[in-house]
Amino acid sequence: MNTQPQGARGYQEGLLVDTLDRMRRNPEGRKVVHLRLSQLMAHNRTPVRIRIINRMFRNMESGRQAQLFPMSNDDLVIVVSAGGQRDVANICERIRTLFESDPVTHIKDGEPDRFILWFDLGLDAALAIHTAQQLKAQAQKMPPRSENAIPPLSPVTLDDVQKKLAFANVVPFIRDQVAVRIDSKTNAASIEFYEFFMAIAEMQKVLSPHVNLLGDKWLFQDLSRTMDQRMLEMVSRHPNARGAPAISLNLNLETVVTPTFESFVSRIEKGQKIIIEVQAVDVLTNLTLYQDVESALSQMGHAVLIDGLTTTALSVLDVGKLRPDYAKLVWSNELLNTMDPRGSRATSMMKQIGGDKIVLSRVDSADALQWGLRSGIGLYQGRFLDSFSKPARKAPVRR
Secondary structure, three states: OOOOOOOOOOHHHHHHHHHHHHHOOOOOOOEEEEEOHHHOOOOOOOHHHHHHHHHHOHHHHHOOOEEEEEOOOOOEEEEEOHHHHHHHHHHHHHHHHHOOOOHHHOOOOOOOOOOEEEEEOOOOHHHHHHHHHHHHHHHHOOOOOOOOOOOEOOHHHHHHHHHHHHHOOOHHHEEEEEEEEEOOOOOEEEEEEEEEEEOHHHHHHHHOOOOEOOOOHHHHHHHHHHHHHHHHHHHOOOHHHOOOOEEEEEOOHHHHHOHHHHHHHHHOOOOOEEEEEEEHHHHHHOHHHHHHHHHHHHHHOOEEEEEEEOHHHHOOOOHHHHOOOEEEEEOOHHHHHOOOOOOOHHHHHHHHHOHHHEEEEOOOOHHHHHHHHHHOOOEEOOHHHOOOOOOOEEOOOOO
C-alpha cells in the first residue's frame, strides 16, 4: 500500500508499483506501455509537448480503457486493457511521428525499441514491476520540493474549493482583456471583442491560500468546469460586456452544452456575438465534441476560437480543417524565423484561415506587433495593446 502524500516525489511511481503488483495476480490481458519521454532531446522535451502527449490518452482513461501514470522524469506509463491496446498503439505511433527527427524514436534493425516499451502483464509482470521500482528509486533521488511549496490539489481539497467557489462572490476574480483589430493601411485600431476569464492567482489567495490550484492538471480540469459555471452567471452583468461588439469566453467544451450556457445566451444583448475560446489541446483530445460545439455555435450565429496555438500545437493539429471562426497564435520569439520562403505550419494556417481571423496573443512589445503586421495578421491581444480600449485609435507602430 502506498502511503506517500500525493505531492511527494515518487508518489505516482509508488502508485504504479502497487497497481502492477495487484494486477499481476489477475492480469486479464492487460499490457503496460512505457513511453520514455525523458530520453527525448531537450528541445523536444518541453512542458507543452509533455502536456499534449498526456492529453492524447485522456479519453481512454475516462473510458476506463487505460490508466495513466505520469512519472517525475516526464516518462509516461500506461496500463491498458485488452480492448484498448490497438488505440494506444495508434496514439503511440502518432507520438513517434511527432518526434521523428529525434534519434531515440528510430528503431534500428535487430535492436529493441528505445522509445516505447511494451510489457505483457501475463508474461512480463516481474520485469514491468522491476522497471516501475527503478523509476520510483530515481524519482526519490530527485531534489526534494521546497518546504515552503504549496501542496497541489487533491480530491479532498478539490471538493472543499468547489464548495467555496459555488457560494463565493466571483466578481473580484473576473478579468477582461480587449482584442484589437488593426487596419494594415491606416494602423487604426478598433475593438473586436472583450475576452473574459477568471484570475486564478487571485482566486487562490482568497479561496485556497494553502493549496496550489494548478498543481494537479487533471483535478484542476474538474475545478475549471465549476469556474465556467460561475463566470457565466456573472459576465453578462459586467460593465465591459454591455455594448461590446462581442464577448469572448475561455470555456471547457463540455460547458457549452450545459443549461447554464443556454441561460447565459438568453441574457446577452440582442445582436451581441459570443466567441467561445477552446484550447488546442482540448480539441485534439475531444474532436467529436469540438465539431458538435462548432456546428451548434454557428447555427446560433456565434463563433468558436481555437486558443493556445504554438508551433508545437500546430505540428499535431491541422487547424484549417477544423474551420474555426478565429485562431489564436501565441507570440514567441521562435515565430520570428517561421515566415520564410520555405513555409511553416504557422504560414499554412494563416493561408487556410485568413490573416484577418488570426489573433496574435501575448503581444508585449513593438517587435511582436511589427512581426504580426508584416505577416498579415489582423487581430492582436496582450499588454502592449491593453491601453487601446477605445475604437479608432492609432496603433503604436514603430517605423
